[in-house]
Amino acid sequence: xxxxxxxxxxxxxxxxxxxxxxxxxxxxxxxxxxxxxxxxxxxxxxxxxxxxxxxxxxxxxxxxxxxxxxxxxxxxxxxxxxxxxxxxxxxxxxxxxxxxxxxxxxxxxxxxxxxxxxxxxxxxxxxxxxxxxxxxxxxxxxxxxxxxxxxxxxxxxxxxxxxxxxxxxxxxxxxxxxxxxxxxxxxxxxxxxxxxxxxxxxxxxxxxxxxxxxxxxxxxxxxxxxxxxxxxxxxxxxxxxxxxxxxxxxxxxxxxxxxxxxxxxxxxxxxxxxxxxxxxxxxxxxxxxxxxxxxxxxxxxxxxxxxxxxxxxxxxxxxxxxxxxxxxxxxxxxxxxxxxxxxxxxxxxxxxxxxxxxxxxxxxxxxxxxxxxxxxxxxxxxxxxxxxxxxxxxxxxxxxxxxxxxxxxxxxxxxxxxxxxxxxxxxxxxxxxxxxxxxxxxxxxxxxxxxxxxxxxxxxxxxxxxxxxxxxxxxxxxxxxxxxxxxxxxxxxxxxxxxxxxxxxxxxxxxxxxxxxxxxxxxxxxxxxxxxxxxxxxxxxxxxxxxxxxxxxxxxxxxxxxxxxxxxxxxxxxxxxxxxxxxxxxxxxxxxxxxxxxxxxxxxxxxxxxxxxxxxxxxxxxxxxxxxxxxxxxxxxxxxxxxxxxxxxxxxxxxxxxxxxxxxxxxxxxxxxxxxxxxxxxxxxxxxxxxxxxxxxxxxxxxxxxxxxxxxxxxxxxxxxxxxxxxxxxxxxxxxxxxxxxxxxx
Amino acid sequence: xxxxxxxxxxxxxxxxxxxxxxxxxxxxxxxxxxxxxxxxxxxxxxxxxxxxxxxxxxxxxxxxxxxxxxxxxxxxxxxxxxxxxxxxxxxxxxxxxxxxxxxxxxxxxxxxxxxxxxxxxxxxxxxxxxxxxxxxxxxxxxxxxxxxxxxxxxxxxxxxxxxxxxxxxxxxxxxxxxxxxxxxxxxxxxxxxxxxxxxxxxxxxxxxxxxxxxxxxxxx
Numbered sequence: 001x002x003x004x005x006x007x008x009x010x011x012x013x014x015x016x017x018x019x020x021x022x023x024x025x026x027x028x029x030x031x032x033x034x035x036x037x038x039x040x041x042x043x044x045x046x047x048x049x050x051x052x053x054x055x056x057x058x059x060x061x062x063x064x065x066x067x068x069x070x071x072x073x074x075x076x077x078x079x080x081x082x083x084x085x086x087x088x089x090x091x092x093x094x095x096x097x098x099x100x101x102x103x104x105x106x107x108x109x110x111x112x113x114x115x116x117x118x119x120x121x122x123x124x125x126x127x128x129x130x131x132x133x134x135x136x137x138x139x140x141x142x143x144x145x146x147x148x149x150x151x152x153x154x155x156x157x158x159x160x161x162x163x164x165x166x167x168x169x170x171x172x173x174x175x176x177x178x179x180x181x182x183x184x185x186x187x188x189x190x191x192x193x194x195x196x197x198x199x200x201x202x203x204x205x206x207x208x209x210x211x212x213x214x215x216x217x218x219x220x221x222x223x224x225x226x227x228x229x230x231x232x233x234x235x236x237x238x239x240x241x242x243x244x245x246x247x248x249x250x251x252x253x254x255x256x257x258x259x260x261x262x263x264x265x266x267x268x269x270x271x272x273x274x275x276x277x278x279x280x281x282x283x284x285x286x287x288x289x290x291x292x293x294x295x296x297x298x299x300x301x302x303x304x305x306x307x308x309x310x311x312x313x314x315x316x317x318x319x320x321x322x323x324x325x326x327x328x329x330x331x332x333x334x335x336x337x338x339x340x341x342x343x344x345x346x347x348x349x350x351x352x353x354x355x356x357x358x359x360x361x362x363x364x365x366x367x368x369x370x371x372x373x374x375x376x377x378x379x380x381x382x383x384x385x386x387x388x389x390x391x392x393x394x395x396x397x398x399x400x401x402x403x404x405x406x407x408x409x410x411x412x413x414x415x416x417x418x419x420x421x422x423x424x425x426x427x428x429x430x431x432x433x434x435x436x437x438x439x440x441x442x443x444x445x446x447x448x449x450x451x452x453x454x455x456x457x458x459x460x461x462x463x464x465x466x467x468x469x470x471x472x473x474x475x476x477x478x479x480x481x482x483x484x485x486x487x488x489x490x491x492x493x494x495x496x497x498x499x500x501x502x503x504x505x506x507x508x509x510x511x512x513x514x515x516x517x518x519x520x521x522x523x524x525x526x527x528x529x530x531x532x533x534x535x536x537x538x539x540x541x542x543x544x545x546x547x548x549x550x551x552x553x554x555x556x557x558x559x560x561x562x563x564x565x566x567x568x569x570x571x572x573x574x575x576x577x578x579x580x581x582x583x584x585x586x587x588x589x590x591x592x593x594x595x596x597x598x599x600x601x602x603x604x605x606x607x608x609x610x611x612x613x614x615x616x617x618x619x620x621x622x623x624x625x626x627x628x629x630x631x632x633x634x635x636x637x638x639x640x641x642x643x644x645x646x647x648x649x650x651x652x653x654x655x656x657x658x659x660x661x662x663x664x665x666x667x668x669x670x671x672x673x674x675x676x677x678x679x680x681x682x683x684x685x686x687x688x689x690x691x692x693x694x695x696x697x698x699x700x701x702x703x704x705x706x707x708x709x710x711x712x713x714x715x716x717x718x719x720x721x722x723x724x725x726x727x728x729x730x731x732x733x734x735x736x737x738x739x740x741x742x743x744x745x746x
Numbered sequence: 747x748x749x750x751x752x753x754x755x756x757x758x759x760x761x762x763x764x765x766x767x768x769x770x771x772x773x774x775x776x777x778x779x780x781x782x783x784x785x786x787x788x789x790x791x792x793x794x795x796x797x798x799x800x801x802x803x804x805x806x807x808x809x810x811x812x813x814x815x816x817x818x819x820x821x822x823x824x825x826x827x828x829x830x831x832x833x834x835x836x837x838x839x840x841x842x843x844x845x846x847x848x849x850x851x852x853x854x855x856x857x858x859x860x861x862x863x864x865x866x867x868x869x870x871x872x873x874x875x876x877x878x879x880x881x882x883x884x885x886x887x888x889x890x891x892x893x894x895x896x897x898x899x900x901x902x903x904x905x906x907x908x909x910x911x912x913x914x915x916x917x918x919x920x921x922x923x924x925x926x927x928x929x930x931x932x933x934x935x936x937x938x939x940x941x942x943x944x945x946x947x948x949x950x951x952x953x954x955x956x957x958x959x960x961x962x963x964x965x966x
Contacts, residue, residue, distance in 0.1 A: 038842075100803045102796075122881045126830030130881050235884065493831070535829045577828045623919035674921060 026090035029063040030097035032056045032076055040101055043078035066090070076101060111462040113487040115499035116213035116527040116544070118151055118572075121206040121229075127538035127574045133583075134209075135201045137617045138630040139668030139694045141726075143197035144207065144226065145173075145185070149634070150617045152542070152570035152587040153211035153224075156636045156664050157608055159703040159717050161186040161194050164608045165211050166546060167566030167593030168223025171508055172523075175226040176218060177203075178309065178347040180363035181427065182228075183403045187291060187317045188339035188369045192703075192717045193283070198293060198315050198341065200266065205231045211570075212525040212544055213499030216450045216466025216483040217409065217421065222505045222523040222548070230347075232307060233262055233299055238734025245727050246275040247291075253734075265296040281720045287320030287336060305357075306350035313343045325375055325393070326708045326715055331383060333393060334374040341367045357411040359423075367401045399433035399440060401509075422451035431509055440513050444474040446506070452483070460489040470520075472506055477519055479504045493534040499527040507552045507560075515558045522549045536577035538585075543569040551597035556651040564595025564603065581621045589613040599653045605640045607704055610664075612637045626674040626688075636664040643707040643714075656711045661702045668694045670726075686732040694724040772948075774801050775811060779948050782814065788825050791818040799843075809859065810948055812847035816840045816866050817950070823873025830877045837877075840870040861901035862950045868893035868910055890914075905943060905953045908936035912960055926964075933960045 032043045039060025046053035047066055056062045066072070068090050074097075076084040081101035088095060120129035140147035145163045148154055155164040162170025162185075175182040177199070187195040206229035214225040234253045241250040249268030256262060271290040293315040300308045317339045325331040343365040351357050373395045374382045385393065409423035427446040434440065452466030464485045471478040485499035504520040512518065529542035544567065551562030574585035591611055596603040613636040621628045643657035670692035695701070702716045778797045785791050795818035802811035819840030826833045844867055851859055871890035875883045891914065897907045912932035918924030937957045945951065 102799070124881065125834065125877050126832075128831075128878075130878060132880060533831050536831075576830075623921070623924075626919070626921050676921075 025065055026068060026088075027063075027065050027094040028074065028088065028097065029061070029094065030099060031060045032062065032078075032099045032101060033060055034081065034101050040078050040081065043076055043081075043101070046075050046077075048073040048075060111456070111460060111487050111489045111495070113462055113464055113485045113497055113499075114495075114531060115485050115487070115497035115529050116525065116542070117208055117210040118148075119206075119208050121208075126533055127536045127576050128533060129207075129574075131201075131204050131207050134207055136619065136630060138632040138670040138692065139666075141196060141694075142201060143186075144175075144201045144204075144228070145197065146194075147201070148207075148209050148226070150585075150587070150615045150632055151209060152572050152589045152613075152615075153209075155589075155591070155609055156613060156615075156634050156666075157703070158664070158666075158701055158719060159192045159194065160608075161189070161197070163224060163226065165224035166544065166568065167564070167591055167595070167606070167609045168523075168546075169606075169608060172221060172223035172505065173226060174218075174221035174224075175228065177228045177311075177345055177363075178230055179217075179359060179361035179407050179409070180345055180347070180405045181220075181403075182343065182363075183365045183401070183429075184341055184343075184367045187315070188319075188337045188371070190289075190319050190321070190337060191335060192706075193319075193321075193720050195317075195319075196270075196291065198343070199313055200268075200295070203230050203295075203297075203311070204228045212546065213483070213485055213501050213527045214503075215464070216452045216468040216481070216501075217423070219448055219450075219468050219470055219481065219503065220427075220446070220505050222503050222521060223546075230297075230309060230311060230345075232309070233259065233301070234264070236734055238732060240730065240732040242730045243728055245278075245725065246270055246272045260301040261299060263296070263298040265294065267294045268292075275725075279721050279723070279725060282718065283321035283323050283720055285319070285321050286334075287318050289317070289319040291315065291317045302350065304351070306348070308348045309346070311343075311345045314341070316340045322376070326706055326713055327393070327710075328375075330378060332376045332380075334372075334376050334382075336372045336374075338370040339368065341365070355413045357413070359407075359409045359411070361405070361407040361425075363403070363405045365401075365403045367403075368399070370398045372396050395436050397433065397435040397440075399431055399435070402428075402430045404428045416456055418453075418455050420451070420453045422449075424449040431513070435513070442474065442509060442512055444472060444506070444512075446470060446472045462487045470504055472520065474512060475506060475519055479520055479522075494530065494532045497527075497529045497531065499525065501525050511552055511554075511558070517559070518552060519550055519560045521551050521560065521562075523547065524549075536575070538572070538574040540572040541569070542572075543567075548595060548597075551595060553596070553600075554598050555653070562595065562597035562600075564593065564597065566591065566593035566609075568592055581623065582618070583620075584616065584618040586616045587614065599644055599646060601653045601655060604642070607640050607642065610637045610639045628672045630670045632668045634664065634666050638663050639704060641704040643705075643711050645711070657707065657714075659705075661704060661716075664701055664703075665697075665699050666694070666701065667696045668692070669696045685734075687730065689727070689729045691727040692725070694726075695719065695722060698722045775805075775808075775948050778811075779814065782818075782952070785818075785821070788822050791822045791825070794818050795822075802843075802846075807850060809847045809850040809863070812843050812850065813863055813866060813950070816844035816847060816863075816870065817952075819843065820866055820869035820873055823870065823876065826873075827876040833873055833877050837870055837873045840866070840873070844870060857900045858904070859949075861897045861904045861907065864893045864897035864900065865904065865906045865910055868897065872914075903939055905936045905939035905957075906950065908932050908939060909953050909956050909960070912936060912957070916960060916963070930961065930964055933957045937961075 032040045034040055041056055041058045041060060043056045044053065045062050045064060047068065049072065050066060050068060052066050054062050054064045071087060071089050074086045074088055076099055078101060084099055084101055118129060120131045120134045122130055124130045135147050137147045137150045145161065148163060149156060153165050157164050160170060163173040164170050165173055175185050182199065185199065186197055189195060208227040210225045210227065212224065218225045218227065234255055237254045239252045242248065247268055247270035249266065251264065251266030253264035254262060269292050271288065276285055295313040297311045302308060320336040322332050322334050325333040345363045347361045349357065349359045373393060375385060375393045377383050405425060405427045407425035409421055412420045425448050429444050431442045432440060448468060448470045450466060450468040452464060455463050457463055466483040468481040468483065469478065481502045481504055483501035487495055487497045489495045503523045506520060507518050524547045525544065527542065527544045529540060531540040546566040548564040550560040551564060552558065552560055553562040568589065568591040571588040572585065576583045591609055593609050594603045594605055616633045618631045638660040640660055641658065642655050645654045645656050648654045670690060672688060672690040674686060674688040701719050704717045706715045706717060778794060778801065782794055785794055795815050798811045798815035798818065802815060805811060819836045822836045823833050823840065844863060847863055853860055868890045871886045871893060874886040894907060894910050897904060912929045915925045915929035915932060936953055940953050943951065
């Protein structure tokens with residue numbers, strides 16, 4: 001017994017001695033996983049009070065040695081997880097830990113900046129707009145720019161196509177498809193009558209309508225950029241056919257069996273002659289209006305993330321109309337325009353590596369417009385007038401435009417959804433032709449380089465800062481445009497956004513044909529807004545100030561001495577929740593703007609802007625009877641109009657008369673109903689009909705006035721007919737395009 | 747001899763600790779499952795999800811707590827059906843928890859369990875449709891339907907499958923195959939199946955509240 005005790009005593013002492021001699025190295029190793037059992041790589045392991053730490057590897061393993069002797073605290077951190085802490089007492093030579101991190105459910109997601117823009121994308125959540133929401137507003141006639149007029153910021157301009165945003169002209173808004181410019185979005189202009197869009201809006205899955213402060217990746221638009229993204233791949237193969245009062249069309253879309261490529265084409269033909277016999281129009285048409293349009297596309301996926309897309313669109317149009325001549329009661333004024341256009345867009349994107357992405361875009365478009373103004377007598381024979389000023393009533397022009405663009409953008413992804421983008425693009429454009437008896441020739445090469453960063457200063461504060469350089473060959477000028485925007489997210493679904501930017505734009509081509517020495521026009525934007533999105537409702541209020549400089553003035557000398565300002569505030573509220581199957585939004589726009597440009601003798605309120613505009617878009621579905629009703633309403637106060645007398649003494653312009661038109665007040669209605677023909681077919685086709693009336697109440701809209709040369713005769717510019725009716729049927733084969741079909745026909 | 751006594755005591759002690767731990771675990775699961783029967787609001791489900799996640803990590807190889815944690819997320823998704831902005835994080839989390847539960851099941855043998863899990867997968871995909879029905883519906887609606895069909899194949903007498911079928915038939919427009927009369931029949935069938943279901947420990951037994959709520963809609 002005694003021997004055992006002594007042995008025991010000796011081994012204990014030996015143990016204590018050896019422990020003392022092991023130089024105090026404490027070894028910690030283990031794994032870090034999340035509560036779904038997945039390893040967490042690159043988790044940060046730190047020992048408090050000591051400058052020691054390590055990171056877990058891709059399997060979540062870590063290994064750490066410390067010479068600490070006293071109690072230490074081990075902390076583990078990783079983005080998206082709650083902090084893990086464990087107290088350790090160095091004693092045993094190794095410790096093995098299996099650490100589980102609890103996730104920090106980020107119920108908020110990344111902050112996205114939205115100053116000066118409305119995004120309508122297929123990834124939209126809750127009450128944020130989708131592309132289809134924007135396009136199915138009653139009265140939009142398949143033209144995106146008309147659909148977007150139901151959003152705040154755009155003016156209700158009934159006699160011209162385009163988007164007139166916050167005191168800017170339609171030419172100050174540019175449209176981009178997959179990064180490249182859509183040079184002529186609409187058919188050739190006809191005085192006083194809105195012309196339709198060439199590209200079908202159903203091509204798009206994403207629409208970013210920027211009313212100011214847009215990204216450094218885009219330029220050459222003083223007021224607004226409409227940034228469109230085309231659909232990547234159709235969900236299935238399908239074919240459709242539509243027949244309306246004034247147009248017919250059809251198309252086919254085929255998706256490969258492996259879902260990695262698709263091709264398709266669409267054709268549509270519109271001739272209003274028959275419709276015009278049913279519904280009398282103010283102008284007397286001797287040709288058309290007729291429009292023929294065809295487009296084709298193919299899309300190919302490459303590798304894991306690559307995508308090649310090609311789109312081509314070809315169209316031709318003809319409109320010939322007769323109106324009473326404003327200067328002479330016995331004469332009639334004839335306008336005849338023919339247009340041919342082709343637009344081609346090739347885009348490619350791919351991941352170059354885990355952190356790098358490239359986007360390449362190329363576009364080529366050709367546009368030919370043939371215009372003829374004539375004055376006819378009672379026997380419909382052309383009259384050649386030689387006396388001033390009537391000799392200017394006859395004119396002829398034939399202008400061909402070529403446009404090509406190439407663009408490349410690199411994106412470097414950083415941690416936590418941050419990124420840096422940079423790239424360059426080149427625009428080539430060439431106009432040539434004849435205008436009256438003089439030759440037109442204009443060639444311009446514009447090069448731009450840009451860079452932009454998306455940085456998160458904190459979980460709730462995002463900043464986008466960029467710079468754009470533009471160089472124009474025809475202007476011989478290089479400009480630098482800074483852009484910056486910021487978003488600060490508040491607790492409880494609200495967010496403040498701020499944007500600032502400088503935007504340059506070349507003067508319009510018709511000004512450049514005969515004048516040299518012009519420079520870029522410039523606009524500076526300051527925007528502040530507050531948005532709140534929750535419970536399928538979306539509230540937004542925005543205020544802005546725009547300063548225009550170097551606008552083109554035509555006078556004794558044509559130069560860039562014009563300027564202007566625009567300021568205002570806008571409200572938008574959308575509710576998809578309060579009433580079942582009802583989706584509505586209401587907007588209000590206040591605009592105060594003046595500019596001194598072109599022929600204006602001094603700073604004036606331009607004729608395309610009005611102080612107050614209010615719109616409402618309402619959509620109600622009746623699922624039990626498969627029907628849909630869409631209503632849109634727009635109200636705007638009157639627009640200014642002027643009688644300018646040109647060529648006054650000293651080569652100036654004088655205002656002989658001016659006024660404000662009566663307010664604009666239009667209700668549009670569209671109804672669609674789905675039927676179920678051929679329901680015994682295997683792939684039941686979707687079919688139905690839709691009817692619509694624009695300006696349902698038949699109110700008389702006056703957009704402005706035209707004056708005769710001596711100012712005695714003043715004719716209002718109205719809609720060509722009080723109301724516009726549309727009625728038609730649609731068939732779709734292939735279950736997937738259902739929503740498409742509804743939207744195409746609403 | 748002394749050594750023998752000491753080592754035996756030590757062994758007995760360690761067994762006791764293990765047994766104690768196990769019964770702690772299953773009593774924790776049982777109590778959380780009981781609380782689940784009373785859960786109504788998003789807050790209730792969020793708190794329960796945390797409890798189930800903790801139990802899942804402690805038990806490591808039991809599919810049930812992962813199933814329940816996924817079910818909590820799916821329920822939150824359904825409570826947020828008119829709040830499309832808030833749904834996505836819960837759908838995503840529910841999906842990853844359900845995937846983990848699936849990895850712990852023997853998919854060939856545990857058919858009843860897999861049927862319950864596929865029902866939850868169906869709910870999670872339907873919750874994604876609530877984000878924005880017009881754009882997310884065409885993609886996730888069919889996936890939700892497919893999961894439910896699989897669940898039905900594995901266990902045609904699963905009352906929870908019958909409930910989800912009733913829910914789909916009630917909430918789908920007629921044009922796309924909805925049928926309110928059929929929905930009523932299915933909900934009634936689900937209640938009957940629930941009554942005949944033997945109580946089976948902590949296995950899923952929800953459905954009564956949901957069926958009753960759906961059938962009440964017909965009273966108006």
